[in-house]
Amino acid sequence: MSDTLFRILTEGLCAAFVGPAFAMLFLVPKRYLLIIATSSALARIIRQSLYLTDTLEIVSATFIAAAAISAIFIYIAPKLQVPRPVFTVTSCISLVPGLDTYNALLALISIIHGKHSDLMAESIVLLFNHGMRAFAVLLAICLGIAIVPLFFYRYRYHHL
Amino acid sequence: MVENLDLKHRQVLKRKCDLISKLGEILASSGAETRLILSSMDLLAKALNLSVQSAVNRAGVFVSFDTPEGQVLSFRRIKTFGINMTIVTYCHQLCLKAERGEFKSLDEISEALNHLPHKHYPKIFLVPIEAIAAGCFAYLNQANLEVIASAILGALILMSIRFYLSQKGFFETFIFMVSAFVGSFCALLFAKAQGVGLEGQTLAILATSLVLVPGFPLINGFLDLFKGYIDTGITRLMQALVLVSSAAIGILGALLIANYYGV
Numbered sequence: 001m002s003d004t005l006f007r008i009l010t011e012g013l014c015a016a017f018v019g020p021a022f023a024m025l026f027l028v029p030k031r032y033l034l035i036i037a038t039s040s041a042l043a044r045i046i047r048q049s050l051y052l053t054d055t056l057e058i059v060s061a062t063f064i065a066a067a068a069i070s071a072i073f074i075y076i077a078p079k080l081q082v083p084r085p086v087f088t089v090t091s092c093i094s095l096v097p098g099l100d101t102y103n104a105l106l107a108l109i110s111i112i113h114g115k116h117s118d119l120m121a122e123s124i125v126l127l128f129n130h131g132m133r134a135f136a137v138l139l140a141i142c143l144g145i146a147i148v149p150l151f152f153y154r155y156r157y158h159h160l
Numbered sequence: 161m162v163e164n165l166d167l168k169h170r171q172v173l174k175r176k177c178d179l180i181s182k183l184g185e186i187l188a189s190s191g192a193e194t195r196l197i198l199s200s201m202d203l204l205a206k207a208l209n210l211s212v213q214s215a216v217n218r219a220g221v222f223v224s225f226d227t228p229e230g231q232v233l234s235f236r237r238i239k240t241f242g243i244n245m246t247i248v249t250y251c252h253q254l255c256l257k258a259e260r261g262e263f264k265s266l267d268e269i270s271e272a273l274n275h276l277p278h279k280h281y282p283k284i285f286l287v288p289i290e291a292i293a294a295g296c297f298a299y300l301n302q303a304n305l306e307v308i309a310s311a312i313l314g315a316l317i318l319m320s321i322r323f324y325l326s327q328k329g330f331f332e333t334f335i336f337m338v339s340a341f342v343g344s345f346c347a348l349l350f351a352k353a354q355g356v357g358l359e360g361q362t363l364a365i366l367a368t369s370l371v372l373v374p375g376f377p378l379i380n381g382f383l384d385l386f387k388g389y390i391d392t393g394i395t396r397l398m399q400a401l402v403l404v405s406s407a408a409i410g411i412l413g414a415l416l417i418a419n420y421y422g423v
Contacts, residue, residue, distance in 0.1 A: 010299070011299070011300055014296035014297075014299050014300050015296070015300065017292065017293060017296045018293045018296045018297060018300070021289050021290055021292070021293035021296075021371075022293070022371075022373075022375060023245070024281045024286060024289060025286070025290065025371075026191070026243050026244075026245050026375070026376055027243070027244045027245050027246045027247075027279070027280065027281070028245040028246070028249075029245070029246050029249055029279070044300070081252065081253050081256055082249050082252065082253075083192065083193075083196050083248055083249065083252050085192075085193055085196075085376070085379065085380065085383065086245045086248065086249060088379075089375050089376055089379045089380075090375070092375075092379070093373065093375050094297075094300060096370065096373055096375075098297060098301055098366050098367070098370045099301045099363070099366060101366075102362060102365070102366040102369075102411075103362075105408055105411065105412070106362065106415075109412065109415065109416075138378075141379070142378070142379055142382035142383075143382070143386075145379055145382075145383065146379075146382050146383050146385075146386040146387075147386065150386065150387075
């Protein structure tokens with residue numbers, strides 16, 4: 001359990017670096033980088049806490065993490081007078097499913113260059129497995145960010 | 161005398177209309193989501209005591225309103241769909257200021273829109289930051305120290321090439337392709353030189369190329385779709401897909417060359 005906790009915390013620390021690094025690429029003002037670092041770490045910690053402790057599978061855990069970040073910034077962003085996506089998008093970058101996407105790409109190459117039907121069949125299964133998981137996680141991030149504000153849309157519109 | 165007044169009034173209306181469409185154009189070319197662009201334009205229009213009809217698509221920004229003499233229309237072409245969150249934040253705050261009545265005249269608003277902040281992080285500072293971020297990405301995907309080091313070195317080269325080509329004014333797709341190719345090839349070489357296994361090499365390439373994730377077009381595309389702006393949503397998602405495909409072509413090229421020469 002302590003190993004898992006250590007892993008979750010160190011991943012949170014790494015995410016706290018990844019979020020602001022991406023935010024700088026998108027030219028987010030300097031004064032908001034600390035907030036992005038915190039929320040980025042929080043997103044990763046929420047996701048990994050749910051996933052590594054076997055509470056939820058990766059897609060649902062990602063959705064909950066993205067939705068939590070989105071919900072937090074529905075209240076914080078208007079107070080800072082900053083559009084919400086400036087925070088939410090950069091905070092969720094550390095949730096992007098890199099490994100699955102890359103494995104899907106490798107499986108695709110194996111299919112293109114495949115000579116034996118057994119290997120090709122295996123590659124097709126791998127392509128669908130990793131490809132669909134990557135797509136589902138990506139969709140979970142986007143839905144998590146996009147759906148939560150719909151509940152508050154009228155409220156925010158009147159206060160804008 | 162009455163004709164002169166009418167002319168002056170019409171000129172003021174036209175100027176207000178132009179200011180609103182200019183705001184829309186700036187926001188669209190800085191990567192704001194469609195709802196934010198339209199609500200900001202409406203906010204500025206309200207602050208200027210106008211009730212306008214506005215629309216945004218990939219081609220441009222349209223603003224129109226009716227007067228007893230006829231319709232006043234303003235159109236501005238969106239040249240690029242870039243990303244600059246400093247400008248998006250600045251314009252959003254400008255609209256809120258206008259709503260609170262902090263601008264005394266049209267000239268002040270025009271001045272504010274003509275003097276956008278052009279703050280950029282220094283490239284010499286950004287390259288190592290992004291390289292360390294790639295190392296962090298490697299750690300997030302359960303990499304060991306050798307793989308993390310390979311990812312950092314690969315990303316250093318990738319980001320240097322990306323900024324260099326960007327400075328030279330090449331197309332974004334070409335920049336993504338070339339920088340992904342060189343960056344992942346170098347990461348692969350570094351990983352092999354350190355005796356990292358196949359799985360580790362995969363991780364090094366992956367972490368290196370993750371700094372090319374087009375986060376804003378992708379997520380803004382979904383946000384647009386879910387808020388009913390289907391056309392701009394699809395445009396942004398296609399833009400993200402093209403960028404991801406360009407990076408994937410670069411990575412595939414690096415892998416094929418590495419296999420061909422037995423690197």
